[in-house]
Amino acid sequence: CSNLSDTTQNPWNNTQKVDQLRHMMVIKKDCQGNSVDQAKLEKVCVDDGVGVLNKFQLKKSGDTALILKSGADATTLKNKIANQLPQHSVEKVSAKTPTITVVGLTREYGKDELLDMITKQNSGIKALFESDLSMEDRKFDIVAVIPLRSKPSHYKR
Numbered sequence: 001c002s003n004l005s006d007t008t009q010n011p012w013n014n015t016q017k018v019d020q021l022r023h024m025m026v027i028k029k030d031c032q033g034n035s036v037d038q039a040k041l042e043k044v045c046v047d048d049g050v051g052v053l054n055k056f057q058l059k060k061s062g063d064t065a066l067i068l069k070s071g072a073d074a075t076t077l078k079n080k081i082a083n084q085l086p087q088h089s090v091e092k093v094s095a096k097t098p099t100i101t102v103v104g105l106t107r108e109y110g111k112d113e114l115l116d117m118i119t120k121q122n123s124g125i126k127a128l129f130e131s132d133l134s135m136e137d138r139k140f141d142i143v144a145v146i147p148l149r150s151k152p153s154h155y156k157r
Contacts, residue, residue, distance in 0.1 A: 022053065023074040023092060027064040030087040036064050037085075044080045065093075111142045 027036045045052050051069030068074050078090045119126040
């Protein structure tokens with residue numbers, strides 16, 4: 001188990017590596033409801049070396065979505081679209097926060113009780129809480145403790 005108090009061992013603290021992860025961008029329709037011209041988009045991507053892994057239309061909005069190879073590609077694309085196709089706005093889609101659901105709790109626990117139980121049973125999480133990182137950097141919180149629909153006497157968090 002790695003020591004999370006040593007921030008050099010935490011992969012999320014390495015911004016260069018995080019920037020190399022895939023990024024999703026959405027190119028919105030213009031004011032008239034027109035999607036981005038696919039030929040112009042392709043030209044921007046090819047001319048500027050933007051690594052596109054996948055391109056598709058969002059079903060509900062009809063906007064164009066791109067999965068890019070890196071954060072650098074996302075930044076390049078956003079800047080080039082702003083300059084060359086200003087009628088279209090570009091949004092970076094942020095990753096969803098990972099969640100964990102624990103089912104089968106036999107009563108409704110308080111937030112502090114659950115945090116205590118989790119840290120006692122998971123040494124990696126305990127090391128995270130004992131580290132010098134601020135609470136915002138730890139990105140761990142109890143969101144809710146609710147009864148299961150199928151078994152109202154059992155809870156999940």
